[in-house]
């Protein structure tokens with residue numbers, strides 16, 4: 001049984017314009033699924049829908065055997081309890097220092113013990129290379145540092161599934177690797193992840209499955225070798241040849 | 247808690263109240279434009295006047311914006327007779343409101359002046375405009391656009407402010423409501439209808455101002 | 471005239487009158503602060519409820535929007551009369567001071583809720599989304615994320631509103647609330663020179679309003695400067 005199963009999922013920002021059309025996808029436990037596709041194809045929207053930030057208009061999502069009802073508060077709480085998302089623009093809480101950003105939700109929302117949470121937060125921050133930045137505020141950090149705080153913040157929630165939305169695209173090239181390294185460590189530890197990324201070499205290296213989207217639908221899904229070396233659909237061939245050319 | 251509203255009796259007075267509303271709008275109009283002229287002079291004085299003029303304008307603005315209009319009018323009505331100046335209540339109210347709004351409008355219009363950047367004037371100069379032309383085509387449209395929204399809001403504010411004229415026996419909307427209520431049991435209904443009329447006239451005024459702003463000054467005014 | 475002022479001044483500024491005026495001044499400040507304080511709390515609740523979601527809350531949202539839009543368009547004097555006759559009609563005992571405070575709160579709620587709403591709107595939507603993705607509920611998001619970031623935007627205009635309302639409370643004298651303006655009326659009715667009395671009243675309002683206006687301006691400048699958390 002897959003850990004996360006998405007069936008015929010549709011979503012729209014405005015009533016008459018669907019930006020996700022019958023998306024199907026499965027994610028097994030410990031699997032790393034990468035979402036690729038041109039800009040505007042609906043990758044971020046899919047992650048937003050999974051987190052309940054945008055209500056789907058059709059289809060269903062099953063997490064660990066439970067169908068999620070996005071209209072129900074308790075069901076939403078359940079998903080958000082198990083999944084965590086890291087946004088493209090980090091979205092750190094501007095009024096909190098690094099330690100507080102990472103520890104606030106576990107302490108105040110999950111109600112975990114403060115001392116334990118802070119000790120674990122310190123470990124996580126060390127893991128992403130920010131052991132000396134506990135007291136810094138977001139506006140005192142570089143983009144790469146902020147993004148690593150955002151990853152630590154998501155991990156502090158101990159999610160079963162981690163959603164990463166183009167976590168390197170807002171970063172300068174020399175900062176990209178420090179963030180990718182942090183993700184590689186997670187991959188080696190067996191974290192289940194859905195990654196949206198334009199870093200094709202990285203996608204190829206870490207993913208167990210690559211899902212290519214275009215105009216709100218899944219064009220092709222399969223292991224990296226298939227998608228990058230022998231895509232079956234024309235649309236995937238075009239996209240891959242275009243991105244691999246440079 | 248056994249009070250039952252009966253608007254029937256109160257609505258009989260609607261035409262009388264609407265007549266009062268018309269007077270409120272007139273007083274508001276005069277107070278606004280009188281204040282606007284004073285405010286324009288004040289703003290010019292504060293921007294380009296010498297130290298004495300600036301000092302005087304400042305004193306005027308600071309005094310009138312930090313004391314209640316009502317007490318200013320009390321002063322005009324009750325204190326001035328002691329030095330031999332007797333103003334009819336209507337005039338005392340009007341002068342008080344004009345002086346009061348003149349002080350606020352000095353500040354508002356000055357903010358409009360200072361929003362014109364020197365670079366804008368320089369840009370106009372490089373386009374070969376004369377001083378008069380740049381004032382005509384650049385400075386005034388710019389100031390009008392910046393000032394339109396705050397002036398519109400102030401206009402609504404002054405219309406509501408005219409209700410204090412009732413205290414001096416002027417029979418504008420609130421004054422007429424007080425007149426009716428002193429000879430009628432349905433007092434609260436009368437005042438609720440009065441409130442509704444104030445809402446109606448200010449909403450209409452806002453709508454008209456928004457339309458003027460949108461078409462005349464290219465201001466995207468938020469009506470509500 | 472000047473002789474009259476000079477001869478009356480010592481009699482006017484006797485111990486009794488001075489205390490009376492200072493107490494009246496205290497009442498003016500007190501009803502403004504309490505009325506606006508209540509307005510601030512209710513305004514916050516209104517904004518909170520206006521951010522509710524779902525069809526079930528739609529009627530509540532509509533009523534609140536109607537409240538905010540209408541009560542900013544009714545003169546304070548008219549509100550005072552409505553509240554006065556309203557409490558009489560209902561038959562509950564409220565002091566005149568209480569009537570004035572309720573009236574101030576009614577208007578302040580409408581205006582301050584708009585100030586608070588603008589403050590919350592100044593916080594980027596992504597901060598709200600991020601918090602809800604981490605299971606913060608609306609109140610927790612406001613308390614931990616939005617308020618700490620927006621109070622600097624909210625406080626200066628809310629404070630300015632309160633300072634402005636100090637002057638509007640003069641209208642409460644019409645009901646007989648013993649605040650500064652009413653105190654002036656009482657003294658003037660005792661035959662003391664109106665120039666002296668109302669001149670003093672104006673000066674006292676000024677003494678109340680001017681320092682607070684400056685404080686508000688300082689606050690605005692202080693909060694606008696970036697880099698303090």
Ligand SMILES: Nc1ncnc2c1ncn2[C@@H]1O[C@H](COP(=O)(O)OP(=O)(O)OP(=O)(O)O)[C@@H](O)[C@H]1O
Nearest residue numbers: 013014019037038039040041042043044045046166
């Ligand atoms: N808040 C929004 N309101 C309305 N439409 C939106 C909104 N966000 C995204 N869209 C539209 O939804 C579609 C999918 O957008 P989405 O952000 O999911 O694309 P994406 O695949 O993440 O693209 P990118 O690679 O540029 O991030 C686009 O057509 C976009 O214009």
Ligand SMILES: [Mg+2]
Nearest residue numbers: 043044045166
């Ligand atoms: Mg995206």
